[in-house]
Amino acid sequence: MGRNPKHIGIIxxxxxxxxxxxMLKPWKGHEFGYKKVKKLIEWCSELSIKEVxxxxxxLENFNRPKQEFDYIMRLFRRAFDEVRKEKTVHEKKIRINFxxxxxxxxxxxxxxxxxxxxxxxxxxxxxxxxxMAYGGRQEIVDAAKNIVADVEAxxxxxxxxxxxxxxxxxxxxxxPDMIIRTGGEQRLSGFLLYASSYxxxxxxxxxxxxxxxxxxxxxxxxxxKRERRFGK
Numbered sequence: 174m175g176r177n178p179k180h181i182g183i184i185x186x187x188x189x190x191x192x193x194x195x196m197l198k199p200w201k202g203h204e205f206g207y208k209k210v211k212k213l214i215e216w217c218s219e220l221s222i223k224e225v226x227x228x229x230x231x232l233e234n235f236n237r238p239k240q241e242f243d244y245i246m247r248l249f250r251r252a253f254d255e256v257r258k259e260k261t262v263h264e265k266k267i268r269i270n271f272x273x274x275x276x277x278x279x280x281x282x283x284x285x286x287x288x289x290x291x292x293x294x295x296x297x298x299x300x301x302x303x304x305m306a307y308g309g310r311q312e313i314v315d316a317a318k319n320i321v322a323d324v325e326a327x328x329x330x331x332x333x334x335x336x337x338x339x340x341x342x343x344x345x346x347x348x349p350d351m352i353i354r355t356g357g358e359q360r361l362s363g364f365l366l367y368a369s370s371y372x373x374x375x376x377x378x379x380x381x382x383x384x385x386x387x388x389x390x391x392x393x394x395x396x397x398k399r400e401r402r403f404g405k
Contacts, residue, residue: 178350178396180224181217182372184364185210186356187380200241205382207252211259216386218265218299220393224347226302228364232311235277246282253285257292266296272344273307302345309366316342316367343367351396353389355381373399 185206192202210227217225230245237245256262256269271286278286286305319342323329329338340346348368352361352375359376361369375392377384 176397177221177393178373179222180226180347180349180351181222181392182226182228182349182352182365182369183213184228184352184354184356184362185381186354186358188382190356191380191382200237200244202380202382203245203248207248209382209384210252211256212386213384213389214256214267214299214301215261215265216389217301218267219386220390222299222393224300224302226304226345226349226365228307228362229303230273230305230307231363232274232277232306232308235306246279249278249282250285253282253289257285257289262293263296266298268293268296268300270300270302270345271305272302273305274311275306277306304344304364307344307364309361309363312344312365313367315344340367348372351375351392353377353392355379355384371401373401 188202188206189199190202191205192199195201210229213225213227216222230249235242261267262269269289271290275283275286316339320329320334320339324331324334340348345365345368348370349365349372351373352364352369354361354375355377357376357378357380361374365372373396375395377388377392379388
């Protein structure tokens with residue numbers, strides 16, 4: 174049996190379908206999804222997962238209908254403010270990061286993000302990365318632009334560029350050992366395209382609001398059974 178994954182990525186899919194089954198407006202499903210994220214943070218601490226990255230809002234999600242978009246922005250503000258005050262977060266020293274094109278969000282949402290990151294920046298028992306306004310291709314493009322800018326500024330030489338250096342220009346340097354997608358779809362949808370080259374992939378039929386601690390534990394056990402050869 175292998176070791177526990179240190180870093181898990183999760184594509185939080187199926188919130189709207191879950192709400193529809195309950196005969197609710199589709200966007201109401203995000204409320205259930207948020208409550209499950211709060212539980213997930215506690216589970217990761219209990220199961221000794223050091224880092225988890227959550228695909229919470231893609232660049233394409235900005236095309237949602239206005240009523241749904243406004244509802245979700247209000248939910249984000251409330252959720253981030255609640256997490257900042259969450260006793261468990263501070264007791265268990267959980268650090269919260271936000272990565273992506275954050276400037277695309279309304280200023281009020283950006284403010285809530287900044288305040289939550291500042292409140293937890295000195296913690297390191299568990300790291301939770303919220304990938305927001307995120308696109309895997311955009312992450313690679315942004316990294317390339319920043320490398321070019323540093324070459325032009327004389328900070329680095331083109332001959333010094335390597336995979337290791339390129340990784341440092343990404344939104345996150347750590348690569349996920351395992352990526353879980355809920356909701357029944359079997360694709361990454363642009364999530365961590367560069368970093369996921371050797372991630373173990375697990376796809377679940379359950380929607381995200383239905384995901385439970387036992388499901389996370391089962392995914393970890395499945396990961397430990399797999400032989401990771403990294404092309405060798």
